[in-house]
Amino acid sequence: MSHPLMDKMRLQMQGLEQQGLLRKRRLANSNHAIDFSHNDYLGLASSEAQANALYEGALHYGVGSKASPLVSGYSKAHVELEQSLCQYTGHEAAMLFCSGFSANSALMSALFNQDDVVIADKYVHASIITGIQSSNAKLARFIHNDLASAAAQIARYPRSTIVTESIFSMDGDIAPIDALSTLAKAQGSLLIVDDAHGFGVLPQGVISAEKVDIQIVTFGKALGCQGAAILASQTVIDFLVANSRHYIYSTALSPACAHLALNAVNLCQKPAARAKLMANISLFRAQAKAQGINLSEMADSETADSGMNSLELVSSLEPAEMNSHERVINSPIQPIITGSNERTMAIASTLADKGFIVGAIRSPTVPFGQARLRITLSALHSSEQIISLVNALKCALEDTP
Ligand SMILES: *Cc1c(COP(=O)(O)O)cnc(C)c1O
Numbered sequence: 001m002s003h004p005l006m007d008k009m010r011l012q013m014q015g016l017e018q019q020g021l022l023r024k025r026r027l028a029n030s031n032h033a034i035d036f037s038h039n040d041y042l043g044l045a046s047s048e049a050q051a052n053a054l055y056e057g058a059l060h061y062g063v064g065s066k067a068s069p070l071v072s073g074y075s076k077a078h079v080e081l082e083q084s085l086c087q088y089t090g091h092e093a094a095m096l097f098c099s100g101f102s103a104n105s106a107l108m109s110a111l112f113n114q115d116d117v118v119i120a121d122k123y124v125h126a127s128i129i130t131g132i133q134s135s136n137a138k139l140a141r142f143i144h145n146d147l148a149s150a151a152a153q154i155a156r157y158p159r160s161t162i163v164t165e166s167i168f169s170m171d172g173d174i175a176p177i178d179a180l181s182t183l184a185k186a187q188g189s190l191l192i193v194d195d196a197h198g199f200g201v202l203p204q205g206v207i208s209a210e211k212v213d214i215q216i217v218t219f220g221k222a223l224g225c226q227g228a229a230i231l232a233s234q235t236v237i238d239f240l241v242a243n244s245r246h247y248i249y250s251t252a253l254s255p256a257c258a259h260l261a262l263n264a265v266n267l268c269q270k271p272a273a274r275a276k277l278m279a280n281i282s283l284f285r286a287q288a289k290a291q292g293i294n295l296s297e298m299a300d301s302e303t304a305d306s307g308m309n310s311l312e313l314v315s316s317l318e319p320a321e322m323n324s325h326e327r328v329i330n331s332p333i334q335p336i337i338t339g340s341n342e343r344t345m346a347i348a349s350t351l352a353d354k355g356f357i358v359g360a361i362r363s364p365t366v367p368f369g370q371a372r373l374r375i376t377l378s379a380l381h382s383s384e385q386i387i388s389l390v391n392a393l394k395c396a397l398e399d400t401p
Contacts, residue, residue, distance in 0.1 A: 043380035044224030057259025065252035073252030090209035093237035100218030103228040105131040106246030112137035117160040166198030172333030181211040200268035223264035276379040287390040344371035
């Protein structure tokens with residue numbers, strides 16, 4: 001069929017294919033490969049406790065919410081999850097969404113209009129940018145995790161809004177939240193933090209109402225299930241409930257999923273889950289270092305054994321002392337910069353042949369020439385799996401020019 005739209009699609013797809021940028025789906029883990037590419041940091045996605053929680057939630061509240069939260073879709077399961085998240089983070093109020101993408105887009109597009117300025121880290125998630133663009137607000141960027149660059153924008157646009165993440169999804173580094181919070185307060189600005197990769201991984205209190213005005217948490221990463229929440233003051237949440245089109249005109253999160261996420265919030269507070277994750281991150285970094293693998297630009301704090309120390313290190317540094325190399329935690333996201341898109345794909349494919357799935361992140365998702373393997377660690381990986389991954393990685397890096 002010839003139709004202008006069909007012709008446009010064919011042309012665009014050909015262009016992407018020729019540049020090696022055509023995105024395609026592939027069946028997950030069909031060959032029992034060891035997966036170092038997912039975000040299930042605590043191993044909750046496949047836990048029996050969580051399967052039981054979902055069943056319990058389904059029996060108790062039903063599998064579907066049946067309506068928008070503003071009609072009859074808002075149930076006790078949702079209220080209990082919201083209260084638990086507020087208790088954990090110190091925020092006054094919360095509202096739930098079916099995904100983090102939806103929560104971010106909803107927040108930005110309802111909160112801002114053409115009269116507002118939003119100051120965002122250069123690397124914030126696509127869902128934030130999508131939301132800001134649809135709000136018509138003015139978007140000012142600062143250099144990724146660069147305090148001086150952020151301070152300049154904050155001083156230029158006082159009483160505006162700053163948006164950043166906690167742990168960044170592609171670089172695994174953490175934003176200087178304490179310093180940004182101080183800067184924001186000094187200039188009468190608001191601070192929004194997308195805590196998608198931090199929630200459940202960072203210790204309680206690192207991102208909280210004390211430091212950030214609005215916090216987005218997602219349930220699809222460390223909580224291992226699905227959905228998201230916006231946490232803020234009662235005023236902000238009341239406004240969003242009344243004005244967010246994403247919230248008003250969409251079926252509420254399944255109450256069984258809300259109950260499941262509540263159980264995950266309880267589970268992620270058990271120290272053992274995080275301790276195993278932190279031990280695995282330390283093992284990976286130590287092995288990689290011993291093999292001479294360049295761990296991106298991430299400084300090794302040398303304090304990796306307890307999992308708490310590196311964060312204490314981060315918060316004890318004065319803002320002026322912190323540069324992007326030091327301001328790094330022992331993150332479950334460990335990028336290995338490999339350079340070109342082609343080399344990155346070749347290495348990922350070699351690793352897949354050896355039974356290891358790792359993320360291959362290409363431009364334009366990351367800057368050109370900084371394509372990378374995105375290796376994520378989970379509490380469920382065994383020491384043997386991590387050691388054999390690093391060995392395979394060393395060979396693949398050496399053998400691929
Ligand atoms: C994954 C992610 C989202 C989107 O969350 P979903 O629940 O997967 O839609 C938003 N922000 C960041 C930083 C993310 O990594």
